[in-house]
Amino acid sequence: MRLLIANANTTQAITAMCAEAARAAASPGTEIIAATPRFGPEVISSRAENIIAGHALLALLAEHAGQVDGVVLAVSHDTALEAARQLMPCPVVGMTEAACFTACLVGGRFGLVTFGGVDTYRERIAQHGLAGRLASLVGVDATPQESVRDPEGVQRKVASGIARAVSEGAESVILGGAALAGYAARMQAEAAVPLLDGMACGVKLAEMLVTLKLPKPSAGSFAAPRGRNSIGLSPELAAMLKG
Amino acid sequence: MRLLIANANTTQAITAMCAEAARAAASPGTEIIAATPRFGPEVISSRAENIIAGHALLALLAEHAGQVDGVVLAVSHDTALEAARQLMPCPVVGMTEAACFTACLVGGRFGLVTFGGVDTYRERIAQHGLAGRLASLVGVDATPQESVRDPEGVQRKVASGIARAVSEGAESVILGGAALAGYAARMQAEAAVPLLDGMACGVKLAEMLVTLKLPKPSAGSFAAPRGRNSIGLSPELAAMLKG
Amino acid sequence: MRLLIANANTTQAITAMCAEAARAAASPGTEIIAATPRFGPEVISSRAENIIAGHALLALLAEHAGQVDGVVLAVSHDTALEAARQLMPCPVVGMTEAACFTACLVGGRFGLVTFGGVDTYRERIAQHGLAGRLASLVGVDATPQESVRDPEGVQRKVASGIARAVSEGAESVILGGAALAGYAARMQAEAAVPLLDGMACGVKLAEMLVTLKLPKPSAGSFAAPRGRNSIGLSPELAAMLKG
Amino acid sequence: MRLLIANANTTQAITAMCAEAARAAASPGTEIIAATPRFGPEVISSRAENIIAGHALLALLAEHAGQVDGVVLAVSHDTALEAARQLMPCPVVGMTEAACFTACLVGGRFGLVTFGGVDTYRERIAQHGLAGRLASLVGVDATPQESVRDPEGVQRKVASGIARAVSEGAESVILGGAALAGYAARMQAEAAVPLLDGMACGVKLAEMLVTLKLPKPSAGSFAAPRGRNSIGLSPELAAMLKG
Amino acid sequence: MRLLIANANTTQAITAMCAEAARAAASPGTEIIAATPRFGPEVISSRAENIIAGHALLALLAEHAGQVDGVVLAVSHDTALEAARQLMPCPVVGMTEAACFTACLVGGRFGLVTFGGVDTYRERIAQHGLAGRLASLVGVDATPQESVRDPEGVQRKVASGIARAVSEGAESVILGGAALAGYAARMQAEAAVPLLDGMACGVKLAEMLVTLKLPKPSAGSFAAPRGRNSIGLSPELAAMLKG
């Protein structure tokens, strides 16, 4: 099967890093292709950027509709996830969504450790209906830049964030955000509970949904758009709204 | 004060209709200006359209930043509301949000009656934190076209939707969506509870916030973006992300 | 319009202070009148006092029914708010309720900082249906007396309470209780997020509701009482129950 | 032990009826005394009456403080329950509260069937923290007068309300309100699940709390008032606030 | 009446200790008998042990069905409580359930202090529908062994756990688990709020339910099993499933 790893920001290096993580997680028969939006924010770190990136992501997906069997959104805020799911004829999974649901299958309540602010993660997890299974949200006081400059120092901060999540009742811990890619594998040995990586979980859940071959709904809010007019959109996106 | 009535779809007739409703509700000293996005869906009736319209709306708002004292989003899904609030230096209010909070001040639980599907309204109200005050969501089986063709028939359907909401515990009823604009005033006389119109509530709450003169936060997820790079956005929107 | 600022305790100095705050917030055309109950507790600091003050407040309101266009309850527990709303022919707003809903329109989750115990505030906010938007409740260890004796020391404690609320995710902070009146304006400059004052929010929301001219419901739990008999109540209150 | 059955309305016939029900439920060693407020509404059927009755009830309780071992509030809205609990030196139980918690011990979710509107019952049960265990709220379209005039017709309506509650998932059903006193015993034989009577449950839970001999808290929101000044209250109530 | 105190682990010393506590709490006319399962874990300290003990407990109860008037489960996880309630022809109460509901009747939110992990207590309290009334869950870092070796040191730890629960808003505190039996009585004098003992609460609530004489439901998920076939169960348990 072909899975599209769709970044929602315009930084190709992040796309490449996520594609690599996806290939490491993919099953033998899975081909990973990756794509970066043509417009939008370089990095998504605020509410406004997230909305803009949502449009950019849908435009990107429209270019691949019909050519891939499934999509993993390589963006930690699950940007435009529900809209992408409605638009595309194939399964779409968000990387943080995937990590959260995998954490549920591991058991009990989970924690999420990330760089910086956690408010929008709290909202997103609540929108997934999982507020009751969230034990702890930890914002590590570090930046992606710092993690390049002082990897060991940052890793110590992340380890302390994981320990705090466990002490607050987390039975597994998600490491959220592209900046923490690769940390789960590196830090698992010393952690008391499973560490979850969004790209790995996303690829496995997308593969699983593709093989289930569930049909697209013909009713409800996830039925494909049909007969919708628009102005100034990319031809591919406009065509998909038109149905 | 100057209030911007910002439509999120590209249908100028709807912008005009909302501006008229806003002017009817505005205080004497309030100047209403209205604007329509340069791109995006003609009407927002699905998840994908809503995301695309979010970007279009932010681009529109960026053109008016600094020139208005407050914004009312003239779109029933409160499209991109939180992002707009972060982006703009002035208060921003969504029309359905405004109606919901006004309903709370009227007392008890409220109902919402609209045309068509109600799933995304349920999600939006839950995101506003008001799931516990929602008594009833009624999707009237009618279309905007039908309301032009058979206004009396449609009004009977809406009246029956209002009655059902009241029987399910609603102590006030919001008439949601542009297609129901004007119905509240027309149908209030025969209704047992107050009927709420999103544009009227939105204008009054925006006026109220403007006069309160609350400062823009310097921390948290509603602080203005600063130093953010982007590609391919309108100059005004790119400049606002840059700070 | 005429707005009644109704205290629920019997301390006229607090009524006067609230009336002054209300006048500062009122629009040019708004006349503020203020009133104090004829019986009840000097200060409301417990559950029993709150119930007693509820009756005193309703008796007070009954004396003004028909002579005012709206009411703001100048009592931080929103004492008897729902009953007052049912009883009166005009809009009624509670000062903490007003601050909470205004905080929602500012965005995200809010904090509340007050003197002393916070348990009953938690319950009241949950009754307003806003538990999901409450990020932090901070009880500052200080008394109204202390704030007279050592204003700077108390202000430092309040500042530290605000900072704690922000660190717990508050995107705006309500300063609750009459003893903190005036602190919002004084402390806003050094705060990272908007500080909200219940009297100011209450006056603006009451003005807004008055101008909306919503009808009194004829059904449901907020319809005016009618034909109800009673013993030993003030003539005005007994008459209102009688309808 | 001595239990006070405290009505909150001023209708002595209801007090007498509740006292009789209490005596039927009481253990051999329990003495039931009953009392009626000196002022307030004849019947509590709205929000305003409920608040007024709260004061009347506290004044009544203050007259009995120290002379009874426990109190059962003989009023279906659990009027002023938390305040009474704070004020009194002995256990206080509300009749609907008692029925709800007993229903929980019977297992699963419960239903509540009453005459007239159910909105305020929904709020009260949510305040007790039991919204998640409420399966069904049924307002039977009948009046106390009708139940005197056409007892069989009303009983059929109640039976149909019970059946509806069971079909909505209730594993026990509370018959709420003084007007339904005695119905539980009469209708149990034909009901598929246990029917709960508030007075019986209240007396048994009050007896249980009295024998547990739990101390009055010295901290928190249920500690007795102390040093509180007031104006115009009954001497007994003023004295209790004074401590 | 005869109450069965049913342990769910196989340690007879714990059964004896619980029976003693039950006798201390029982009313004069109540006969306490106690029983220990014939198989299962010595102590229940994990999820797997709890499930196994559930079967052992039901087998034990089946031996006493018809010979006792009520059952108190002497196991802090309320092991198999709902199943026992369905199976038995008489009332069944869990000791932690009993303490939680008694805490509700004392007022406000409660805390629970126990030895070791608290995750499964959080889940159990949520299953009872009481998550909203839980203020604080404190796992004291001590073992039953330590409480024998250093009773004063452990008591200091428990006192500090109680103080933390009160500071987090608990208006009463449950001491959970057999290892804390007897601590409530010993530590009450220095505690600011009521301390609740599960066995005492369980016995009183079981007595209360027995005297209410509620019928067994004939419908719903608590109706007795009937006509169910099984393999390899104790004759008594198999017979009860058969009905």
Place this chain on the structure above:
Amino acid sequence: MRLLIANANTTQAITAMCAEAARAAASPGTEIIAATPRFGPEVISSRAENIIAGHALLALLAEHAGQVDGVVLAVSHDTALEAARQLMPCPVVGMTEAACFTACLVGGRFGLVTFGGVDTYRERIAQHGLAGRLASLVGVDATPQESVRDPEGVQRKVASGIARAVSEGAESVILGGAALAGYAARMQAEAAVPLLDGMACGVKLAEMLVTLKLPKPSAGSFAAPRGRNSIGLSPELAAMLKG
């Protein structure tokens, strides 16, 4: 990989049917083995049977520990799921749990249609933390026997149950319980939304978890039992508790 399909009742025909469904869903490299408990109820249709079957299931799993790479519980109540997860050194997935989480990945809220009572399903879904994503629970009035005798009549009832779930907001529908095995595939063509089969979802999610190679936690409530003594259990189960 080797997946164990573990039935929790003692009816081998159901085990065989589930194994067949599992093989149909399994990936090429997955070997399906199936097993039936040695004791317990023939069918699980009540609370008591479910608890007994939990022990039987754990005893069965203990016989396979170390010999399989993952487990799918072939029982619609997810019997003893959390305990099995703690006990086993490999991933364990429940069939209804699997269907619920898959439904979440399909988007929006889901419905569940099953034969008979739905109360315990509601509780189980709430325990999974998914109450907020459950749109509709429909108990079809039919029995497994009837579905053999009149397959077309029963299929019409199921179709009507699916339609009701969709009308109540379900964007996908789970067909729950062994008696509905095979219906999803047969009825998908005429359904407006995806139909989910628990065995298929369970196998795919178990495969996914196995390939993720997450470690067993060393802390928290899912860490393997160690050093626990017991009486009268199967040697394999006793050994696993001993660690």
